[in-house]
Amino acid sequence: MADDLKLRLDELTDNPTARVPVCIALDTSGSMHGQKIDELNAAVSTFFRAIREDEMASISAEIAVVTFGNGVTKILDFAGIERQRVPALTAGGLTPMGQAVEMSLDMLEQAKRVYSDLGVDYFQPWLVLMTDGEATDDVTTAVQRCKSMVKNRKLTVFPIAIGKHANLSKLGQFTPRLKPIRIEAIDLKKFFSWLSKSVNAVSLSNPGDTQSAGLGEAAFNKMAVDWDTAFKS
Amino acid sequence: MKKSKKLKRRILKKRRKCFSAAELKVAVASSTGRRHQAEGKPCQDAVLGFVGNKSASIVLADGAGSASHSRLGAQIVVNTLTRVLKENFKRIVNSKEEKARKKIMIPLARSLAAATIRHQAALKDFACTLLFVATDGKRLLIGQLGDGRIGIRNAETGDWRLMLDAFKGEFFNETVFVTSKKATELLQLAIGPVNSIDACVIMSDGAEEGLYQRASHTFAPAVSRMLEWVQTYDQPTVETALKNNLKDTVRLKTTDDVSVAYLSFTTKTE
Numbered sequence: 001m002a003d004d005l006k007l008r009l010d011e012l013t014d015n016p017t018a019r020v021p022v023c024i025a026l027d028t029s030g031s032m033h034g035q036k037i038d039e040l041n042a043a044v045s046t047f048f049r050a051i052r053e054d055e056m057a058s059i060s061a062e063i064a065v066v067t068f069g070n071g072v073t074k075i076l077d078f079a080g081i082e083r084q085r086v087p088a089l090t091a092g093g094l095t096p097m098g099q100a101v102e103m104s105l106d107m108l109e110q111a112k113r114v115y116s117d118l119g120v121d122y123f124q125p126w127l128v129l130m131t132d133g134e135a136t137d138d139v140t141t142a143v144q145r146c147k148s149m150v151k152n153r154k155l156t157v158f159p160i161a162i163g164k165h166a167n168l169s170k171l172g173q174f175t176p177r178l179k180p181i182r183i184e185a186i187d188l189k190k191f192f193s194w195l196s197k198s199v200n201a202v203s204l205s206n207p208g209d210t211q212s213a214g215l216g217e218a219a220f221n222k223m224a225v226d227w228d229t230a231f232k233s
Numbered sequence: 234m235k236k237s238k239k240l241k242r243r244i245l246k247k248r249r250k251c252f253s254a255a256e257l258k259v260a261v262a263s264s265t266g267r268r269h270q271a272e273g274k275p276c277q278d279a280v281l282g283f284v285g286n287k288s289a290s291i292v293l294a295d296g297a298g299s300a301s302h303s304r305l306g307a308q309i310v311v312n313t314l315t316r317v318l319k320e321n322f323k324r325i326v327n328s329k330e331e332k333a334r335k336k337i338m339i340p341l342a343r344s345l346a347a348a349t350i351r352h353q354a355a356l357k358d359f360a361c362t363l364l365f366v367a368t369d370g371k372r373l374l375i376g377q378l379g380d381g382r383i384g385i386r387n388a389e390t391g392d393w394r395l396m397l398d399a400f401k402g403e404f405f406n407e408t409v410f411v412t413s414k415k416a417t418e419l420l421q422l423a424i425g426p427v428n429s430i431d432a433c434v435i436m437s438d439g440a441e442e443g444l445y446q447r448a449s450h451t452f453a454p455a456v457s458r459m460l461e462w463v464q465t466y467d468q469p470t471v472e473t474a475l476k477n478n479l480k481d482t483v484r485l486k487t488t489d490d491v492s493v494a495y496l497s498f499t500t501k502t503e
Contacts, residue, residue, distance in 0.1 A: 005462060005474040007482045012443035013453040014486070018405035056488075119448040121405040154403070204268065204488060205298070205406050 017060045018121035020202050021078060021111045022195075023104040025097075026089065027131035027162070028069035033091040036132060036162060036185040041089050043188035050196035051081055057196070058082065060203035064107050068100035069093040078111045097135035101127070101142035101174065108155070123202050124153070126216055128195065129174060130160040132185075134167035139174075146174040156216040160191065178220050194223055257289040257370065260463045261494040262475035266439055268488040278437050278492040279307035279361075283315050290318040290367035291494035295381060295437045297360035297410055302352060306345060306359025310411055313344040318367040318374070326374050326424050333424070337376065338417040345412065360410035363420075364435040366496050368427060375423040378416060380408045380438040382445045384452050386460065388431035388498075393452040395445075397421045399438070408438075432460050433496045439489030440479065455483070463495045 026040065044065070051057045058081055065076040065086065070093035076084055108125045115122045127146070149155035159171045159180035171180040183191055198219045259282030265275060277296030283289060294310040296303025317340045318325075325336045345359050352358075362379025377383055380399040386392065400409045400419060409419050434456055436444055444453045459478070462471045479491045 005466075005470075005478075007455050007458060007478045009482060009485070011453060011455040011458055012483065012486060013446040013451075015442050015445075015447050121447075123406060124404045202406075 016118070016120045017056075018123060018203075019111075019115055020057070020061045020123045020199055021064075021108055021115075021125040022061065022128065022199060023064045023066065023108050023125070024128045025066045025068065025100045025104045025130065027095060027097070027133065028067040028089050028091050028093075029095040029133065029136075030069070030092050031095075031133055031165070032069070032162075037089055037091040039185040039188045040130075040162075043192040044086055044089070046189050047192035047196050048081065048084070048086055050193065051199060054196070054200045054203075056203045057200040061199050062111065064104070064111075066100050066104050066107070068096045072096050072099045072103055074103060074107065078107065078114075094136040095131065095133050096137040097129075097131060098137045098139035098142040101129065101139070101146060104129075105142070105145055105149070105155075123205075124156060124216065126156050126158065126199075128158045128160065129171070130162055131171060132162040132166050134170045139170075143173045147176055150175050150177050156220070158195075158216070158220055162188070177217055181223075198223075256498060257284050257368065258463055258468065258497045259284055259289055259291050259495065260468055260471040260475060260497075261291060261293075261492075262472050262479055263437075263490065263492040264476060264479035264484055266488055266490040267484060269490060275304060276490045276492075277304045277307060277361075278439070278490045279304070279311045280492045280494050281311040281315050282494055282496070283319060285319055288319060288322045288367060288369045289496060290315055290322075290365060291433070291435055291496045292318070292363075292365040293381065293435050293437060293492055293494055294361040294363050294411070295379070295439075295490070295492070297362075300358050300360040300412075302348070302354050302358040303361055305348065305352070306412070307361040309344050309348055309359065310341055310361055310363060313341055314363070314365060316340075318365070322367055322369055322374065326369075326372050330422060333422055334417050334420045337422075338411075338420060341411055356412045357410075360412045362408060362438075363411050364437075366433040366435060368496065368498075370498075371427060373423075373425055373427055373430065373433070375433070376420060378420045379410060380441075382436050382438075382441050382452075384434045384436075384445075384456065385430045386432040386434075386457075388429050391457065393434075393456060395450060395452075396423055396433075399441075427498065431498050432463070434460070435494045437490065437492040439487045440483055440491040440493050442489070443483045443486030443491075444493070459493070460495060460497060463497045 062078040064078045067073050157175035161180050161182040168180045261280040261282040263278045280293045282291045292311045292314045294307035296307040325333050364381045365376045367374045377397040383396040384393040
């Protein structure tokens with residue numbers, strides 16, 4: 001091809017990569033002490049490593065982590081994953097899930113505002129909510145907010161119950177669209193491995209790949225169906 | 234002495250730039266995105282240019298990734314709309330906006346409905362977006378349904394201006410399709426005189442990643458470079474060059490399929 005019929009890269013422009021905002025709200029109450037918190041720590045580390053190792057996900061995924069146990073703590077705010085270091089999680093205290101969910105929703109809204117101000121596109125936010133029991137605080141407002149956002153397709157909530165004592169019906173209140181799945185602590189790594197692959201898939205999707213913002217829901221439902229056969233230890 | 238109506242019309246006609254079909258050039262090209270290539274899938278964009286005795290058009294449709302027959306849907310839409318624009322351009326541009334939208338969308342709906350029967354598939358399986366520009370040399374008809382970008386260039390300044398607006402939901406992977414329930418309502422149209430416009434470009438959202446900067450609302454220098462080719466070389470040469478550059482360069486900015494189409498006027502005042 002003649003040089004005058006060849007574009008140079010500097011004649012093109014750049015646009016920022018669309019972001020995938022994911023907030024993970026983790027139960028670190030006293031009942032998570034022992035094997036559960038160890039498995040959770042290992043699973044979260046694996047998750048972050050998997051995201052970092054994926055070329056597309058590492059520049060588009062933005063992960064925040066909120067814990068609820070001894071109070072509610074924002075242990076990681078949204079930022080580029082290369083700058084994030086996940087602190088070790090420790091177990092203790094009650095289960096202020098309502099406050100944690102509200103903090104998570106506020107953080108997701110703030111992230112969206114920042115993206116909009118900077119002209120950065122973003123995918124539908126995800127909230128991953130994991131508990132081994134049930135809330136010890138008032139969840140009314142948190143549930144209402146989640147339900148409204150989920151119904152209006154502004155949010156996908158992934159409800160995960162850890163172990164046999166987690167209250168599935170109370171956890172299920174946070175999302176009218178997905179049923180909670182119950183997993184054992186030993187399978188937390190597998191869940192987070194699935195989560196990292198799902199985040200990767202979203203980061204690779206193009207406009208038009210989904211006819212609604214339902215990519216996460218479809219993947220979760222499939223995972224829930226496959227869990228017993230494909231994921232459970 | 235009052236100027237007669239006839240004289241006034243002659244003076245107005247002289248002032249407006251008019252182009253004969255011989256002065257219109259089109260060029261179109263597509264390239265399969267890196268993701269589809271890795272998956273062994275074909276390009277889901279379809280693009281078609283037409284120059285006739287009385288009109289010219291460029292039409293682009295981008296098939297929805299999740300729709301099983303979207304590649305076919307995109308092809309049906311560009312073929313049908315090109316025919317509609319060729320046969321009905323005057324009737325469309327002389328209609329009120331609501332009727333103009335129907336004159337465009339009803340034939341598309343019919344063609345796609347026929348395809349659902351032939352292929353035993355649902356309408357949503359043929360989902361695609363739509364961008365087009367058509368002209369009779371005096372007037373421009375521009376339309377958009379869904380994402381992608383349309384630009385028009387001012388002959389005097391050489392500046393590109395964005396026409397219409399890409400329909401996007403709040404989220405990056407949301408858009409509207411020709412098969413959507415409210416498609417006719419959401420089809421954006423612009424009709425106006427050619428005046429000082431000397432070129433139009435339409436591009437899929439994949440091509441947009443490297444050719445249009447969203448933060449500053451500006452088109453990349455490459456858009457003008459490629460227009461120069463359209464204005465200088467014959468159509469086969471230009472289309473080969475466009476295709477090669479989409480494949481070798483523009484595609485590096487996205488994993489999506491990439492398509493562009495140009496409609497160029499050689500400026501001449503009658």
